[in-house]
Amino acid sequence: MEISLKADYALRAVLHITQATNSRPTINEIARSEKIPREFLAKVLLDLTEAGILKSFQGVSGGYQLARRPAQITMLDVIEAISGPVVLNLCEPNQKLKDGTPSASALMHPFFASLEKQMIVILKKQTFAKFPARSRK
Amino acid sequence: MEISLKADYALRAVLHITQATNSRPTINEIARSEKIPREFLAKVLLDLTEAGILKSFQGVSGGYQLARRPAQITMLDVIEAISGPVVLNLCEPNQKLKDGTPSASALMHPFFASLEKQMIVILKKQTFAKFPARSRK
Numbered sequence: 001m002e003i004s005l006k007a008d009y010a011l012r013a014v015l016h017i018t019q020a021t022n023s024r025p026t027i028n029e030i031a032r033s034e035k036i037p038r039e040f041l042a043k044v045l046l047d048l049t050e051a052g053i054l055k056s057f058q059g060v061s062g063g064y065q066l067a068r069r070p071a072q073i074t075m076l077d078v079i080e081a082i083s084g085p086v087v088l089n090l091c092e093p094n095q096k097l098k099d100g101t102p103s104a105s106a107l108m109h110p111f112f113a114s115l116e117k118q119m120i121v122i123l124k125k126q127t128f129a130k131f132p133a134r135s136r137k
Numbered sequence: 138m139e140i141s142l143k144a145d146y147a148l149r150a151v152l153h154i155t156q157a158t159n160s161r162p163t164i165n166e167i168a169r170s171e172k173i174p175r176e177f178l179a180k181v182l183l184d185l186t187e188a189g190i191l192k193s194f195q196g197v198s199g200g201y202q203l204a205r206r207p208a209q210i211t212m213l214d215v216i217e218a219i220s221g222p223v224v225l226n227l228c229e230p231n232q233k234l235k236d237g238t239p240s241a242s243a244l245m246h247p248f249f250a251s252l253e254k255q256m257i258v259i260l261k262k263q264t265f266a267k268f269p270a271r272s273r274k
Contacts, residue, residue, distance in 0.1 A: 003226045003249075012241035019241075033234050034241050075248075089140045097170050101271040104149035104156075104171050108268065111212075112140075115259055122252055131245065134238040 007082040009036045010044045014053065014078050018070045018128045024063030044082065051081035069129070076123035086123065088116045144219040146173045147181045151190065151215050155207045155265045161200030181219065188218035208266035213257060223260065225253045 003011075012034045017025055027045060031038040045064060048054040055067045066073060079086060091109040096102060140148075149171045154162055164182060168175040182201060185191040192204045203210060216223060228246040233239060 002224055008226055008228075008242075011245060015241035015244060019244075035232070087139055089145055091145075095172070097271075104152035105145075107152060107156075107271065108148060111263055111268070115256070118259065119252070119256065122255065126248055131248070134234075134244065 003079065004083050006040070006044060007079045009034075009040060010048055010078050010082045011075065012036065013041065013044060013064075014048065014066070014073065014128060015131060017054065017064050017066055018073075018131075019134050022063075024057055024061065024065050026063040030064070047082055048078070051077075053077060053081055066128075071127045071129035073128045074124050075126045076120060079123060086116065086120055088112050088119070140216065141220050143177070143181060144216045146171075146177060147185055147215050147219045148212065149173065150178065150181060150201075151185065151203070151210065151265060152268060154191065154201050154203055155210075155268075156271050159200075161194055161198065161202050163200040167201070184219055185215070188214075190214060190218055203265075206266070208264045210265045211261050212263045213260035216260060223253065223257055225249050225256070 013030050013036065016030050016034050025033075027038065027041055030036065030045075031041045036044075045054060045056070049056045049064075049067075052067050053073055054064050056062075056064055076086070089108070089112040091112050092103070092105045093109040095106045150167050150173065153167050153171050162170075164175065164178060167173065167182075168178045173181075182191060182193070186193045186201075186204075189204050190210055191201050193199075193201055213223070226245070226249040228249050229240070229242045230246040231239075232243045
């Protein structure tokens, strides 16, 4: 039931960029600070750029910045950009037993559909403007 | 973010046994009815028996039955018997950047801890007595 490692890295990268003190952190800076393997991060940043969540800049002052304001980027946006639609369980709503009654998978479908919906609502409400600011503790 | 296939099979097996019209469905019957590969199901049923969720009976009238009443078995019980504690994200709550401020992973930790708790509450409330009964539709 875990979030994929790739989605986790993507969330960390977006949050790092959101809260960066310099305007455009580079891939090396994000990888080093957040302890994300650089090669893996490169793929993640490409996906996020293609999904319109990040903008990538080349050159001396190059690096990454958010493509829109933090309040307009949700956890769900980032997870879906990496892993596609959030799916909890591949229940088959119409599967039947031989006698024509619904299978166990079909009987569980409404429960999982509702749980999925509740999670999506929570992930959609949490924008990147809502995390606490970095500060020394 | 999916539930593991093994946990999904376990949930289906427990629900099948809960609603079986004969008192002790066999592994062959469960596998065939719910379309679960038999070898895989054997491992799942063993885990569920060891976790005290199912009882296994040998012999002519052998098969599986619930070890306690359906209202006392929750979705969480079954998922944890198969996959261990429900963990959404392996955030590191105390991870720090070089400058001593919390990492992105640490900043996200309270959000994921709360989401996890909400999911656990929902999975704990849903007992096997709460699913609709099989019926022809």
